[in-house]
Amino acid sequence: MIDFGFAPMEVSVHNMDTADLSLAHWINLHDETFNHCIACGSCAATCTAGQFTNFSFREVCHAIRRGEIKSAIDESEKCMLCGKCTLVCPRNVNTRNIIMLIRKANLTFRP
Amino acid sequence: MRYHPFTLPFSIGLGFIMLYIIVMWTIWIVRLSRREQKIVWKRLFSFRTISAIWESIREGLLHRNIFKRNVLLGYMHMSLAFGWFMLIVLGNLEARLYPHGVINPPYYPIFFEFFRHDLTPLHEYEEIFTFLMDFFLLMVISGVSLAFFKRFRSRTLGMKRTTRHILIDRIAITALWFIFPLRLFAESVTAGLYNTGHFFTNFIGQWVIYNLPLDYLYYPAWWAYSIALGVFFITMPFSRYMHIPAEILLIFLRKYGVKEKESHSTFTKIELSACSRCGICIDACQLSTSLNISDTQPAYFIRDLRYSQPNERLRETCMMCMRCLEACPVGIEITRIRENERREHPLFSASSYGYINGYKYPKAKVAYFAGCMGHLTPSVIKSTLALFDAANVDYTFIDKNGSICCGRPLQMNGQVEAAKQLIDKNNHLIGESGAEVLVTSCPICAREFATSYHLAIPVLHHSQFLLELTQQKRLNFNQSGLKVTYHDPCELSRGLHITSEPRELLQHAVILSNGSKETESKSLCCGGSLGITNISMAERNKIATDTLNEIVAESSSYLATACPMCRKTFANAQDKIKVLDIAEILEKNLNFAPEKVSEKNQSPIKQQAVIS
């Protein structure tokens, strides 16, 4: 086939009925502020790591809510724990705690 | 008569504890690292030994540090330790002076009055010995009464909370509390029968002789006294009281220069045993005073680490603010130990931050580093740079386009491997920038740069740098006459011991007024701390408001901070008082008419003001 430099997009239908929400539930159990996020993106806008790479706490949370556990866990490692996001979050989401929880989940939840 | 079976419980206990201490001391010393043993050996015959002996007396017996906190509490500890010590020393002297020779079994001086009812052979010493023995016994009894009283009304002794003890500690305490009343009773009974006492025991002896069947009580009293001593000695190694022998060794080793390392070591074991679970750290901790979390402080953390493993909650629930460190009368390196314990639980791998590889800082002479938190408070950056401009400083804002975190937040949470990556990268980039001095407005970064980096250039907090500029007359301020309260950030005051520079600097433009004694090395944390993750924003705000209520003087118009994170945390938590960074306050009062000194004739910065 001729390489046009681009290809059809992968199908990304997401079936929430079959999504693995175990990590979401587990995090919620330990830090209920996880549920307070309104996906405003303030954390991503201020993120220290986000200046250098494609990383956003909002997206990590989003992935967890979609059951994409592996990618969320892998992404979470880019965080530098600097704490800026905690100070800007309008919903007082305990962002660093959630990052730490995701990192801990790395030891138990990794599929 | 030199023997009676009632001395057995005491003798067995004493033999056991002596053997235990010798064995433990030997094990500890043998297990120190080669390097540590070498420095101990090298410094053994030096002034350090004398100073260690003095410190052992001052802290082990007289408890000066506790006196400084609260006189009554100090007296309680002192009377128990010093009073008991004197009883032992005097008892021994008394037994030796008695004209039957100086070689006695170890229990003999302790139960001297049981064996010798006729003290006249002591001649002129009789009066003085009986008096002193009574005097120190009274002293110890008063200490025990205070200790007992403290269990019910600790506030009188300056403690809001006392440590909740485990079973073995309770047994040991009970035995300890019984020792002296029982000694008093046994000696009083003896004094009542044979007039062997002085003002105290004779007095009580007179009373008991009319009220109690003394002949029946004589032996049981001495038995009970001996048993209490025996139980105390046997429980000592397994309870908090192991702190007595451990603390002495600790004082000596510390004087020789042994300290905590990057991970737990034998020295840590000694430190853990040296914690008396006095609970002073509990009151010092704002998690306890503001949030009622009173079970994760060093008293408990160290206890659990000594016996086994503290659980995750215990390990993580601490702001690493170092207030307890400052308060601990034994001087245990608590925060270091907790950080090392956290290190044993890595969550980030060594390859977390590959994405920073291509990043660079620009060339610089005076490098200004705002840091993550600096970037959250653009007004601080703006004011700082405006002051630099006014002073004609040839600076470069090296992390203008983004800073790589200094690594301190990761490190405080035990993620050393990950932190190391950031440190290495920053170290390299700062070196590459060619900077001659590094200035940062964030104490968190300043501490990390100064202690974990190996930079060849001086690291200055902006308060130090601005003060030098002011002293060189490159900055000039108008005295506004406004009253301002200054808050010492933990990382700056306890972390880097920088407390006078910010004050001196502020005094050029405002009048300082403080509403509290909790300043400088005792300053209160803002609650924003990066060392803790498991408290909520509401809880952080509670700490921040409590701190402000405590420190802000009525008359103050502003709260001045020297930490962008404190500034943000305080400002987020309340709107009663306006919070400003030192640089912002100074910029407001900048007098723009200093004689212009050209940069060329000025050294960029004198080299001496380097953070340790």
Ligand code: SF4
């Ligand atoms: S700032 Fe807070 S609310 Fe907004 S996306 Fe981030 S975590 Fe969610």
Ligand code: SF4
């Ligand atoms: S703590 Fe992590 S997620 Fe939050 S701003 Fe810093 S690097 Fe970004």
Ligand code: SF4
């Ligand atoms: S750590 Fe220090 S202050 Fe805390 S209980 Fe132990 S000895 Fe006391």
Ligand code: SF4
């Ligand atoms: S470091 Fe601070 S938060 Fe942690 S136990 Fe000590 S006083 Fe409490």
Ligand code: SF4
């Ligand atoms: S932000 Fe300031 S006061 Fe708060 S923990 Fe850090 S250094 Fe201490």
